[in-house]
Amino acid sequence: NTQTSGKDASSKDEGDLIVVGFSQVGAESDWRTANTKSFQSTFTEEAGYKLLFDDAQQKQENQIKAIRNFIQQDVDYIVIAPVVETGWETVLGEAKEAGIPVIIVDRMINVSDDSLFTCWVGSNFKQEGYDAADWLAEYLEKQGRSEETINIVTLQGTIGSSAQIGRTEGFAEKMKEHPNWVMLDRQTGEFTQSKGQEVMESFLKSYDDIDVVIAENDNMAFGAIDAIKAAGKVPGKDIIIVSFDAVKAAFEAMIAGDMNVSVECNPLHGPRVAEIIQKLEKGEQVEKLQYVEEGVYPAETAAELINTREY
Numbered sequence: 289n290t291q292t293s294g295k296d297a298s299s300k301d302e303g304d305l306i307v308v309g310f311s312q313v314g315a316e317s318d319w320r321t322a323n324t325k326s327f328q329s330t331f332t333e334e335a336g337y338k339l340l341f342d343d344a345q346q347k348q349e350n351q352i353k354a355i356r357n358f359i360q361q362d363v364d365y366i367v368i369a370p371v372v373e374t375g376w377e378t379v380l381g382e383a384k385e386a387g388i389p390v391i392i393v394d395r396m397i398n399v400s401d402d403s404l405f406t407c408w409v410g411s412n413f414k415q416e417g418y419d420a421a422d423w424l425a426e427y428l429e430k431q432g433r434s435e436e437t438i439n440i441v442t443l444q445g446t447i448g449s450s451a452q453i454g455r456t457e458g459f460a461e462k463m464k465e466h467p468n469w470v471m472l473d474r475q476t477g478e479f480t481q482s483k484g485q486e487v488m489e490s491f492l493k494s495y496d497d498i499d500v501v502i503a504e505n506d507n508m509a510f511g512a513i514d515a516i517k518a519a520g521k522v523p524g525k526d527i528i529i530v531s532f533d534a535v536k537a538a539f540e541a542m543i544a545g546d547m548n549v550s551v552e553c554n555p556l557h558g559p560r561v562a563e564i565i566q567k568l569e570k571g572e573q574v575e576k577l578q579y580v581e582e583g584v585y586p587a588e589t590a591a592e593l594i595n596t597r598e599y
């Protein structure tokens with residue numbers, strides 16, 4: 289409450305609420321929407337919070353502005369879902385100077401002084417890249433194509449974001465175990481369906497022998513599926529679709545036969561951050577880095593599991 293966090297308890301409009309400023313990346317994907325909802329439904333007044341929400345529209349400069357605003361308003365906690373990893377030192381130095389704890393969620397930041405943030409909770413993106421490659425290797429083996437040349441294209445996420453870096457690097461590392469896999473091209477689709485479709489259209493024009501699309505999120509995969517159908521090919525059969533996030537619409541695409549697998553990335557960080565804040569309120573220690581458990585969902589599991597999915 290406001291007393292333990294050192295705020296003016298007599299302030300009428302905020303009362304005893306814990307004020308949390310949340311700088312969100314944007315609204316680029318189903319994953320992001322689920323992530324935003326998770327915060328909005330957790331940080332309610334009934335639960336004792338006032339949530340100040342800022343959508344940065346995928347721009348770091350907007351995030352820096354929002355964080356400076358939060359500092360000026362003297363919020364109790366700043367939560368950041370950072371769009372990219374680098375460039376945070378100055379503004380986080382200002383938050384530290386103001387004595388406001390900073391919690392990083394989802395993507396990571398790359399700072400030389402790790403006292404600039406209290407803790408981070410998110411996914412192991414490199415592991416997700418490994419999982420995608422391992423699934424593909426097994427699938428191709430079942431099809432008897434382990435020795436065949438396999439032409440791959442990748443729709444990358446926002447360049448410089450942890451989700452892009454980890455998934456690209458994890459997959460690339462595993463490719464070394466498969467000398468017959470060829471990466472024809474990699475380009476960013478900015479994690480959006482429309483850009484994913486656009487980039488896939490250009491890939492289809494440049495290469496007539498694509499075997500696999502790695503889409504670094506489901507929404508770009510949906511765009512790719514549309515592009516493949518428009519080009520007269522069958523997604524899920526002529527071209528294998530490997531994706532990340534495992535949002536509900538991906539399960540629908542898998543049931544329809546359009547997508548082959550989605551590697552899960554869990555967006556439900558609201559309750560995790562609330563737990564961290566409650567510990568900090570009590571003066572307890574929190575773990576510096578918290579990784580979330582995630583699975584891999586091939587198309588064969590989709591029909592059975594779709595109704596159990598929360599996002």
Ligand code: GYE
Binds near residue numbers: 320504
């Ligand atoms: O995979 C994508 C979103 O950072 C994990 O961002 C997140 C990624 C997610 O736009 O859909």
